[in-house]
Amino acid sequence: MKITLTDLGKKYNREWVFRHLNFEISPGDTIAITGHNGSGKSTLLKVLGGYLTPSQGKVTYGDSKEHIQTQFSFAAPYLNLLEEFTLKEHLAFHNKFKKALCSHEEMLALSNLAGAEDKLVKDFSSGMKQRLRLVLAFFYESSLLLLDEPTSNLDQDGTDWYLSMLQKVSDEQTMIIASNQPQEYAGANHIISIENFKQGQ
Template sequence: MSAIAIKAENLSKAYMTGQISHGTLIRDFESWLAKVRKKGDPYGKIDQIKNLSSNATIWALKNINFEIAKGETIAITGDNGAGKSTLLKILSRVTLPTTGKITVNGRITSLLEIGAGFHPELTGRENIFLYGAMLGMRKSQIKNHFDEITHFADIEGHLETPVKRYSSGMYMRLAFSVAAHLDSEILIIDEIMAVGDSSFQKKCLDKIKNLSKENGKTILLVSHNAKNIQSLCSREIGLVN
């Protein structure tokens, strides 16, 4: 059995003029889904791209190489536009690399944008099952972890309330809790620590540490918070423009 969770070999991703990356994985996924359904891009407008020729190629990633061992907690760092979201899209199988190879040993759960899979008219209870299914969890798994999910999110008294009435903090707590209790080997977390109160941020940090040390999960964390990176991660993979 391989001790490597993720390996990238000469990984590159190019976009042509007219292929617009929107900055968040969920928006790029929705644009991809609209294309598959032969509908218009809900976000993209060609005239938003400035100073590019009709055959311009933009390299979001170029010749990226790294290995991540099973059980490591790794920070993905870099300035805006360095390719962090593109790398996460490739790892999450939302998009394919233009050249190179990515090898993943294990199931991946990606927490890309807080509450992106929630339906506002459904209750907290219903959204746990909906969001869990979107993240790849079977109904039996959700039932097995249901009490843990609701207790960690601290929403036991609001399970029958439609999530449209939840605060942004409640959204975050529930979304993180569902993702953190999935039975997967690799967890990708994209800037979730930017929202939520300090007490829940600490709770999330402690949970991530626990998932790595006690459950042996491999964790990739995108963050601009140097303190969080130092606290959680054994090393970082830095992307440059």
């Protein structure tokens, strides 16, 4: 998916989080958004995903005419899950909107969530919840992956699994990762430092 950022900016009250951001993302690119904690990485990711409206400029997604968010997968530690569902129910519900790339059994085996199928999501540990968010991002069809601090709450095994999944993502899939940890965006071919786009504050 080709994505074009034209004079993009976002401010809260009178303070610019970022401003005058011009960038073109080509299909298959892996983009890292970097910066210190609180610098605006998550805000930029939400604008790119259409979850926040920019204060200036625009984001263009190729020539797509359909509802663009149906083509996205978004994983972040602050995103809510369906806590009253069991894991099995959550996957089945997600399947109504996006095509699974493998069986649910394979997803759970690969993510080390096998055996938790009938457990309520609200009873998951924070690490299990983050694994589930990543399962929903990696194992369902989408042309754009948006990942915000993807290894948050993961132990070393979970981090290793995440890094292995980065290597398996299709070359045709565009990925944007907001992080200040280099290992989380290993292999990125472009880096956007949010610190470079704070003019006009």
